[in-house]
Amino acid sequence: MLSRTADSLYWTGRYIERADFLARILEATLRLAAIPTRGDGDAETVWASALASAGAPKALGRAPTEKSVREYLAFTPDNPSSISACITRARTNARSVRTALTIELWEALNGAWNGLAEQGQPTRRDDFVRFLEWVKTTTLAVEGATSRTMLRNDAYYFLRLGAAIERADNTARLLDVKYHLLLPEGERVGGQLDYFQWTTLLREVSALTAYRWVYRDSVKPWLVADLLVLNRQMPRSLASCQASIVRYLERLANDYGRRGPAQRLAAERMRAFDNSRIESIFQAGLHEYIQEFLAENGQLGMAIHDQYLS
């Protein structure tokens, strides 16, 4: 397979994953912003946190508003972290490698792009929420077409690798933002607001029910972290993403008959997960842990790039 084809597939996977994540972040933020606030600037913090979760904390300067953040994260065409840019780029990438996709997957991606124009850029909140619903349905359709129609060969693995790397990034940032930005100073960890924020976030990453199943407990920050960092059953957890990355890299290595730096790096990081416990992570500092994870995830992305995509 051409390196560029692999690269386009990888980025198609990443952009679709990112579009879905952005939709979820925006939904969660709309809910959080609806909580009665105690003082000035809380809404601002909530919307700033959405930007931070999307990996663009400084994009709008000092005082982000609901309107500006919504617009930026949903529609800005030149922001690589806007839903509309992600869908457009995913489709552009897919278009340049159409022959590597099944008709079903191409139609799902092309349909998403055609749908953008039909959806327009709703400003009313309820219309906007419907837009976000549409994004989630659409990305789910892409996901379904991928898993139901694509041959399990390198094309599929690169799509999945991109999605897994992106998803790991997103989960990590989401956690970091919740811990470091969202809870106003003076609010008690485990307090009413904290609780509401967590349940909202968990719901938005489709993890609230999962949490109850796994822990049979009320929502507690360290258990949430455990779920999103270490739990291998939770598809969005860092450990799960890492396991996916390892799995797809291994399949590539088997098909190609050659292992390289990307496989070695990925395996090494997986071992680190296997030996981790949430208590020790908290002791060393979750923020620091996540920052390190993000850096390593970036390195792994580069290794994949160097080995296959260039």
Place this chain on the structure above:
Amino acid sequence: MRIRIDHSTTYAYDRAARFIIQTLRLTPRSSEAQTVRDWRIETNVDARLRRSEDAFGNIVHALYTEQPTQSLTVRVSGEVVTTDTAGVVPQDQETLSPLVFLRDTPLTQRDQLISVFASEFSAHPALERMHRLMAAIHGSVAFEVGVTTPTHTAAEVLALGRGVCQDHAHVFIACARQMGVPARYVSGHLLRSDRDDQDAAHAWAEAWIDDLGWVGFDPANGVCPTERYVRVATGLDYLGAAPVRGASYGGGGERLAVRLSVRDADMQQSQQQA
């Protein structure tokens, strides 16, 4: 005359280039007017060189590097024994019809200014016209380094009124073609009387004169080439005869440096003997 040439071109990169490919037109051909001796081509890193000849009759080397390269130097050196032909090029190696050299290229595109400038000479016979054209360009375009780049077109240079030998040659070529006279670009070396070390290789033009064939004109100096000139390559314009054209992969921050020395080998020898 015996002219000794030592010419090196260095491409340095801030970030090493994974791979470099270059097309080199650095090697002169022997003809009735010049005999090339002991010509060597060397590189400072491992590289493969493949020699061929292009349709314009130039000797071309394709260069391919073997490993990541921070800095690539190509050095050519050797001796050329020249004779004076009063600017007339011996007709022993022409593969292309002179008609081919009537076409415009982006660098020699004509405009109103070129056509007005060229129209002044239309009354004279061809050879006379070219001499007058050379003199006029020599008078109208002042030699000045640093005001133009290799992407300046003949029309831009004429409007600017300043440039280097490459620019003079382009203006000459554009005007000659405007008059219906085939003209081409020549890159080569000039043995200067005032200095051995030079900043860059030389360039001039040739025009096709019925009965004589290709005749050289050096509008930068206002003279026809003598035995002090070594022809290296010809083309429709600078790009066709450029000493080096290349591409690098993964290299960042490319910088070019040229070292050139053109010496009179007989003089040097007699000095050594003295």
Place this chain on the structure above:
Amino acid sequence: MAFDEMSGYGGDVRDSYRGLARWLADAPEGLLQARSRQAELFFRRMGVTFAVYGEAESSERLIPFDVVPRIIGAAEWAGLEAGLIQRVNAINAFLGDVYGAQECLKAGIVPSELVLTNPHYAPEMQGRRPPRGVWVHIAGVDLVRTGEDGFFVLEDNCRTPSGVSYMLENREMMMRLFPDLFADYPVRPVETYADMLLASLRACAPEAAGNDPTIVVLTPGPFNSAYYEHSFLADKLGVELVEGPDLFVDDGKVFMRTTQGRQRVDVVYRRIDDDFLDPLTFRPDSALGVPGLMTAYQEGTVTLANAVGTGVADDKAVYTYMPDIIRFFTGEEPILKNVPTWRCREPEALKYVLANLGDLVVKEVGGSGGYGMLVGPASTKAEIEAFRKKLIADPGEFIAQPTLDLSTAPTLDKGELAGRHVDLRPFVLSSPDGVRVAPGGLTRVALKPGSLVVNSSQGGGTKDTWVLDV
């Protein structure tokens, strides 16, 4: 009155259309319209689009598809086929000669000046012979018709002719929309085109490539107007669709970058123009090409299809000499006629053209896609006068032709069938094994009533083209 493909000059339905006429008579009201809407939906869903020059990068349009086929009888086709084969053989021989011994220039068949000063003449190819001696691997020859036996060649496309994907997609669409119609009609298949092309390209690979040459399709990228076609062809051929940066040249050989390292490439079916192929030989600012590609080409390690420098054969000025070129190289009379053409470079012709601008079609010799041309009868006085100035300023750049009364074919317009002018572009493949014509082609139709401009960039549509077996 124009000749109609279905009813001639208004008489009985012509033989080849009889079955269609019967079928149409039986078809329930509104059926064609419904099928037409279905087709559009399907094309849009599949993304069968082209980009329009001068519009925003993202603009993608469908070429309108007309559901009524254009039908060519077996005997008619046999004549066309023989003419096309003869013509393309002559073009290949002409190119070999221009870049070789130049006998046809010496013999005065074509003025040397016209060829050697032609912007599409590639001096880089002088004295070279492409692998296996084939120059125009794929030609698209534009034909028009003015009467029962009146087929004319309007122009030859010898560089990177496009449109073949529409020939194939239109057929697929028709079989999907009207399966019953095909049951009654002995239509020759065009689906074999991909196999023919693949076999042809393989046969043109350099000798050293062995039995299983690696072929790629080289595209300028997704923003090119014909990108869909490039990706479609790569898919049908089962080969990689590459962009310039996917390829590189090392040691005089072409390679592509893959996830498993470099892989040697033997044949490049390139859909980018000569000027952009190699920044070390042609335009230095081209990011679409491959540095060093011409070096590899000149070493004979790779086949480029079409060869470099073929544009000199489809130039509109050279076109006017094509009948003489055919005679010179084949020793036969041309089977297909040229449209009578005035070369404005000749003073007598120019005089005539200037005096009759209102009745003529004047074209730039280097133009294509219907741009830069004057259709006298369809132009305003002001347009004609503006064009007159251009023509006087640079007569060598123009040729003129009579306004041909192009044949019409029944076409669906707002639910009614009406005659619309059509042309035909068959695709001709050359290899050492011979010249072959795909049985069909791209029929372009001017959708506006009375319009003669069929170019898709200017509001033209397409039809499926049926060549009958008997």
